[in-house]
Amino acid sequence: MDINVIKNIVAEKTAILLYFYNDNCAPCKILRPKVQDLIESDFPAMEFCLINAEKSMEVATEFGVFASPTILVFFEGKEFIRESNNVSIGELHIKIARYYNLIF
Numbered sequence: 001m002d003i004n005v006i007k008n009i010v011a012e013k014t015a016i017l018l019y020f021y022n023d024n025c026a027p028c029k030i031l032r033p034k035v036q037d038l039i040e041s042d043f044p045a046m047e048f049c050l051i052n053a054e055k056s057m058e059v060a061t062e063f064g065v066f067a068s069p070t071i072l073v074f075f076e077g078k079e080f081i082r083e084s085n086n087v088s089i090g091e092l093h094i095k096i097a098r099y100y101n102l103i104f
Helices: 003-012 028-043 057-062 089-103
Strands: 015-021 048-052 072-076 078-084
Touching: 003 015, 003 048, 003 057, 015 089, 028 048, 028 089, 048 078, 072 089, 078 089
Parallel strands: 015 048
Antiparallel strands: 015 072, 072 078
16 A cells, blocks of 8 residues: 555545555454444444555554554544554443544
């Protein structure tokens, strides 16, 4: 993915979650469907974007992502949440809901 494309998507969307992963990461594979389900079921107005950190190193570096999985949540173009490695779906839900409910 191109860095400018990602930056434009983040700037244009009211709410977006960027999910950075790599193909050799077991936790990435386990966590991804759980995060996707969370967004689809509880935060339908939020966009979900998958980024392969290995194949898009420029994007990962630009966003300061050096571990997989890493989740970045943006509201109105600003980063509000950053989670990496051991991510709790329950805690992630609480953190997203705090901002999501203010905007939507």
